[in-house]
Amino acid sequence: MSTADLARRLIHDARSELPTDPRISAELAACERRLDEPLRVALAGTLKAGKSTLLNALVGEEIAPTDATECTQVVTWFSHSATPRVDLTHNGGQHTSLPVRRIDGRLRLDLGPVSADRVERLEVGWPSALLDQYTLIDTPGTSSNSSDVSARTLAFLAPDEGSCHADAIVYLTRSLHSNDVALLRTLYEQAGTGRGALGIVTVLSRADETSAGELDRGFVPVSGLLALRGRTLRQREFTTLVLLAALPDGILEAALVSPGRLVTTDLPISPSDRETLLTAFGMVGTRIALSLIRSGARDAPTLAAELVRYSGLDQLRETLRARFGGRHRQLKAHSALRTLRAVLLRHRSPHAVRTFRTVDRLLADNHCFTELQVLAGLPALPIPEPTRTALDHVLGGRGISPATRLGLPPDTIRSHTRAAALHAIRYWRDQLSDPLLDQPTARTYQAAIRSCEAIIAG
């Protein structure tokens, strides 16, 4: 029986064991609903890390507002809906629907007379294939000078009581400052106590602006802006870019010296077009797009594809799919169990003791979660490169089928897979026998051994 089914049965048991009370049954229903909903992925990071831009790039439409300065004020949920809608829940409990206003292709989220601290929840429903798979949650940046904004994010990601509402977190960082480290540590601790999201993927954001180098420790570099521009490229932008790319080298270089010059230099392209381009692409984006055109992107669809490829968005989606996609049932089950545990704790009942214990046991003893935890910590371990990649594979970081884990072709017959798994167990045991191993590394090797055993048993 899968964990999800177990969770469903436990919720059912709890319903009969707890006293009948409309509040409790509503909570349990929410618990059960969570098993059927898409996976919830939160985007987190310090301010201006590019969370909203990356969200837009993932969805392929500008539905999360962005600006040059701090912009996102409240935790906003983006979920699938047949028609666009914006719902606002006040902290008093009443609901209002906000008008869906799009200006120039961008969704405007205007809270109206409601101040940000009175909002319990802001939910945007949007027809999108990606949102059918994942519910995306945009959080305001931490380390903000408006401390109440940062506090809202922290309350969402690492609540003082209860558990985090997200199943997985994509953490965006630009250069891993000490406050990033502190927040990541909190998130990992939460995951360790079983109250936080289990899957954490760290992304090096605004990668087009930063020269990665030193930070290249298994973080996924992504440029949200380039990806978004690639997915929403307009013919007019493309024409302007082509005209710019056709200019002689000297003139183009002189114009690209500064944003002011790009707009004001005397060129055979209308300044307003140039300004639009600059607002959309930024200086770095414009330079990259121009070099892509010069190296062979002849038409708009090619350029769009090239931009997306260059941005690293596909790699991020692949990581998300491999890490969370294959495990989405278990992740949701874990979330549901966590919520169920909280409900049982709140309404203690002598009849529900057995259910409570089962929930605890399931939460503690599940190798899938151990795998995700060690996978999330993998980039930080002092392991040489080929071993790191092998660990990533065997722990299911690239997909959870036995063949992917062992690096075999997909049509390998069962006996071969078992033999390979046995071989792998021996190898990892051998690694584990090193007396100088630090504890996190040893734990990772143990998890790898356990994963191989699961393949043999499976």
Next chain:
Amino acid sequence: MSVMTEPAARTATAAMTKLLDGLRALTDAARRPDLGTRLAQVRNRVTDPRLRIVLTGQTGQGMSTLIEAIIGAPVNAAGRADTPDVVDTGAVPLIEVDAPHDLVAPGVVLIDTPGTSGMDSARASAVLSLLPGADAVLFVSDASQEYTEPEIAYLRQIQQLCPTVIGVITKIDLYPRWSDIQRANRKHLTSAGLDVPLLPLSATMSEIARRSNDTELAVESGVPQLVDFLRQRVVGDADLVLRHAVVNDIRFVSDHLAMALNAELDALNDPRNGAELVQRLQQARQAAEALRQRTANWQLVLGDGVTELSVDVEHDLRHRLRSVVREAEANIMTSDPAKRWDEFAAWINGRIAESVQDNFVLAHTRSRDLAAKVAARFAEEGQVAVPQLYLDYTGSILDPVQPLEPLETRKAGMVQRVLTSMRGSYGGVLMVGLMTSLAGLALVNPWSIGAGVLLGANTFWEDRKAQTARRQAEAKAAVARLMDDVIFQIGKESKYRLREAQRILRDHFTTTATEMLRSADDALRAAHEANQVHAEHRTGRIAEVHDCLSELRQLRVRAAAL
């Protein structure tokens, strides 16, 4: 070092040295080596005006590129090796650059510090210790985002240590909307109550402008504006302070010289009035003598002030460290400290460094207040300059402190644990076994085994809890020992520094009092000698003294014109 000097600055310097040299000649003629030393000191300051400008900011904000842009072109044009001197000061690898060209000023020292945001916070506090000696601090942050909360907190610390802070927004060539960022930063600064000028610039643009000789682009890059700003505000301010010092010293020395000359002139002009003149001079002498005494008012103020200060500073240190200890103990109690001991040690070292830094800043500001108070007491006799005090360099003072001792991290071996739990279960089996044997069962039966397992598990858990508690107690003891060591070392250092401050102040004011006494003595002697002068020499001597006095007056007028 071939220093290109700005013409205006050069003429000002030349004028000041000329005045000082003129006065020096008069001092030598009057045989007053004590006043001569004073003039030599101020002359040194005029000819070597070194300014220290510190650049600081989080990592990756383009600090080093900015330094290159500021010193950039003329360095290479003059064919100088532009490799900066790397001054290694232990924890903080500094790059100190003597900026030797006309853009900035003669002898400006730019200090490039490593980014403060890295993994360890000790770095930031080491950078902070450089700031009190700096003439200006450039806080560097790029135009990709507005100030974050840690940055504003850091700015606030900087401003307490160095009043001239300039916010530099770099990389404006990459971000079209840098002016929005500047506005947002201004808003954050205003709401934090910080008065920091913001200058946007781009080092890359300045570099291109330099290569293509494009003055328009150079202006757009914002680097010349920064240099202008530095020249006007920082160099200008430092210049103003220096001129004040020069004018003050010239006035002080010429007053002292004139005192003897005036007395002589009075005696020469009107020999019959001698007694009254001598009486007046005697009074001046007594006043100076009184100032030199150990019982002088200013001495009392200084003595009391230093005692009070040292008590306050020590109390402040203890108070700060006590709150660190409290935080540390709370931290230790949350879980088994052995598992995260390294991390904990790094954290507590950072906190201690921070507290010590704050404590020294307090000592510094309070000592300056004390100096001003003593000067006010002393100043009944005229203007007295306050000597410069530097007390808050904490660079290496934590070095002699023993690091936090390692905690026994090894868990008790499995054998040990099994033995402990066996011992527990043995008792259980025996107890229940004996009881049940009365009921005719064997000694080892399901009941006694059950009891054994229960008691064994219980002992096992108890043992584990006891071990954690023991390690927590050990950790607390280690923290207490560390604090003891810190208080011992820092207390010694801090007392030494306060003594030093006391000595500087006492020497400064005693020297001034001695100079005053010497001048009064000279005046008395001059008046006495004037009475013995023959009538035929009298007119000649009067003319000489008149010449000297008018020369002094002219010097004073020219000094005032500075």
